[in-house]
Amino acid sequence: MSNELISKKDLLNLTGISYGQLYRWKRKDLIPEDWFIRKSTYTGQETFFPKAEILERIAKIQTMKENVSLDELADIFSPGGTSCKLNKEELLATGLVSETVIQYYLANATVYQDVFEFNNVMVMYVLEKLLQSGDISLDEGKMIIQLFQDYYLAAQAKKIVLIVIRKMGISSCVIAEKTDVLQFESNTKIVANVDFAQISEELRLKM
Amino acid sequence: MEANRSDMIINGSGSFGGGTFKKVKVNGDATIQGDVMCDVLKVLGIGLIKGVTTADVFSVWGQIELNGTTDFKKASILGMAELNGNTVMSKAKITGQCVVNGNAEIEENKLLGSLEIKGDYKGNSATIKGELAVEGNVEVESFNSSGRFKIDGLLNGEEISINPRFASSFAKEIGGEKITICRKAEISLPFTSQGRVETEAIEGNEIYLEYTVAKVVRGTNIEIGPGCEIDLVECSGTYQVDETSVVKEKKNLGL
Numbered sequence: 001m002s003n004e005l006i007s008k009k010d011l012l013n014l015t016g017i018s019y020g021q022l023y024r025w026k027r028k029d030l031i032p033e034d035w036f037i038r039k040s041t042y043t044g045q046e047t048f049f050p051k052a053e054i055l056e057r058i059a060k061i062q063t064m065k066e067n068v069s070l071d072e073l074a075d076i077f078s079p080g081g082t083s084c085k086l087n088k089e090e091l092l093a094t095g096l097v098s099e100t101v102i103q104y105y106l107a108n109a110t111v112y113q114d115v116f117e118f119n120n121v122m123v124m125y126v127l128e129k130l131l132q133s134g135d136i137s138l139d140e141g142k143m144i145i146q147l148f149q150d151y152y153l154a155a156q157a158k159k160i161v162l163i164v165i166r167k168m169g170i171s172s173c174v175i176a177e178k179t180d181v182l183q184f185e186s187n188t189k190i191v192a193n194v195d196f197a198q199i200s201e202e203l204r205l206k207m
Numbered sequence: 208m209e210a211n212r213s214d215m216i217i218n219g220s221g222s223f224g225g226g227t228f229k230k231v232k233v234n235g236d237a238t239i240q241g242d243v244m245c246d247v248l249k250v251l252g253i254g255l256i257k258g259v260t261t262a263d264v265f266s267v268w269g270q271i272e273l274n275g276t277t278d279f280k281k282a283s284i285l286g287m288a289e290l291n292g293n294t295v296m297s298k299a300k301i302t303g304q305c306v307v308n309g310n311a312e313i314e315e316n317k318l319l320g321s322l323e324i325k326g327d328y329k330g331n332s333a334t335i336k337g338e339l340a341v342e343g344n345v346e347v348e349s350f351n352s353s354g355r356f357k358i359d360g361l362l363n364g365e366e367i368s369i370n371p372r373f374a375s376s377f378a379k380e381i382g383g384e385k386i387t388i389c390r391k392a393e394i395s396l397p398f399t400s401q402g403r404v405e406t407e408a409i410e411g412n413e414i415y416l417e418y419t420v421a422k423v424v425r426g427t428n429i430e431i432g433p434g435c436e437i438d439l440v441e442c443s444g445t446y447q448v449d450e451t452s453v454v455k456e457k458k459n460l461g462l
Contacts, residue, residue: 008410009425009441009460019426020384020412023363027346045407045422 005037005048006055015058028070030061030077032159032197034179076204086116096206097124101131104138108145118203123148125203126162126194135192136164140171151175164192212245217252225258233269242275250286259292267303276309284320293326301337310343318354327360338374345378352376355402367411371402371418378406386411388419389432403434425460 012019025031037048057077064073091097105124116124127144130136136144144162159178164171167188176182178195214230217223217237225241232247233254242258249264250271259275265282276292282299293309300317310326316333327343335352344360350367355374362378369376369388388404401418408423409416416424417432424437427444431437435452443460 013460018384018412019382019410020365023382023410024365024384027348027363027365 004051006051008047008049011049011054011058015055015062017058017062025061025070028074030070030074031057032077034159077201086121088116091116091121091124094206096203097121097128101128104141105145108142109149118200119148122196122199122203126196126199130164130192130194136171140164140173140191143171144173147173147175159197161196162192162194163190165189166191215245217254225256231262233271265296350383369404371404373402375402376404378404380408380410381406382408382410384411385413386426387415388417389415390417390434 006014008022011017012022022031026033026036031054035049035054037050038045039048040046061073068076086094088102091102092099101124105120105127109120123145127141130144131138131141144164147162160175161178162173162175163182164173165184165188166172167185171191174182178197184190212227212229214232215223215226215228216230216232216234218234220236222238222240225239225243228243228245230247230249231243231245232249233252236253237255239254239256240258242260243256244261246262247264248260248262248266250267250269252269254269254271255274256271257274259277260273261278263280265277265279265284267284267286267288270287272289272291274291277290277294277296279294279296280298282296282301284299284301284305285303287304289306289308290311291308294307294311294313296311296313296316298315299313300319301322302320304321305323307322307324307326311324311328311330313328313330313333316322316330318333318335318339319337321338321340323340325342328341328345328347330347332349333339333345333347333351335350335354335356337354339352339354339356339358341356341358341360344363345358346363348365350362350364350369352368353370353372356376356378358378360378361380361382364383365385367381367383367386370391371388372390386409390401403418403420404416405420407421408425409419409421410425412427414424414426414429415432416430416435416437418434420436422438423441424431424439425441427442429440429442429444429446431440431448431452431454433449433451435449435454437453438455440446440448440454440457441460442457446457448454
């Protein structure tokens, strides 16, 4: 992810949206508050946005708003739980998570439920990705499940990232807020860095 | 709610537990230790509720302090209410004084008295005839003020209409689709101070301003009426300025 910023004026010029639209989307929580970065310039205060993220978001809103209402869009973009509930068959039918991962999740999650909530699906979806790509081992997967069992509810409302690290063959994982600055020891290898706001958006679009 | 709920009417002074009631009426001086859930909460005396308060109708003639989060369908405050947690109200009419030490979500707000919010304020419509002070941001669809307001953050609304008839108002930034600041005197009263609006930036599609002091005004169609002092106007559509106003610099924005 690049850290390049774009000013509000350039953004409106580039995308062709108006101030009214931008403020409306902000009110509907389509654009998160922490993307509005205020900086003082020689002309006074100006607002900047993270360029790559805001352009992607605006393109998505513009293509989707034809078919979906703004309120429904807000649901897609907001991180954290919706009222989605799926049982195993329904989940398999979506094709997002393989049966192996579901079995594995059920075997390791201490609280067994017949229906999966959005958060469970999200963790499974992440595991699926990480295991498929070979980034993490099954043991590390267990660790992640455990971590989310214990802490995810508390962290739910916030924009969080999951980071898996390894040093000299010993691995560990953390949940952190996205805006936090984390400093690791020099020989630490960051195996995976998963942004849950992004995952949640991705999932909601696919479900 | 269950059918076998009773009323709680407090006439003397004392301390009570919480619970689920049909009607809670405080005539004396009451401290309620737990959560309260009821159809009607009416305060004529002095009250303190330490838990979460949920009521369909909340009406205050006396004085009340609520320490937990609060949820009301209809709130009417003629006395004084201090809400120490976040609050959600569908409809509010504040003639007295209300302080929210948290965030407020008020769907429809008629403010004749004074409302102070330490956090953010969200809602659908706000009609301000009294005094509003918000330390965070304000996000409403329609904002209509002929009173006084002080907003330390952004005032964001689809339609913002401000009439600085008596008092001066301040918002750090104002943004929306249609922004109108217009001093209309329905009746001309002598000895009333003539108010202004002060802000750092105004951004919108349709902007009409009178008696406004701003550093930057940006938008599509901008009309500057009498009595304005603006450092910079950036405009991409039509532009007009009244001769009694001062605009230091004007830039065209090509869209």
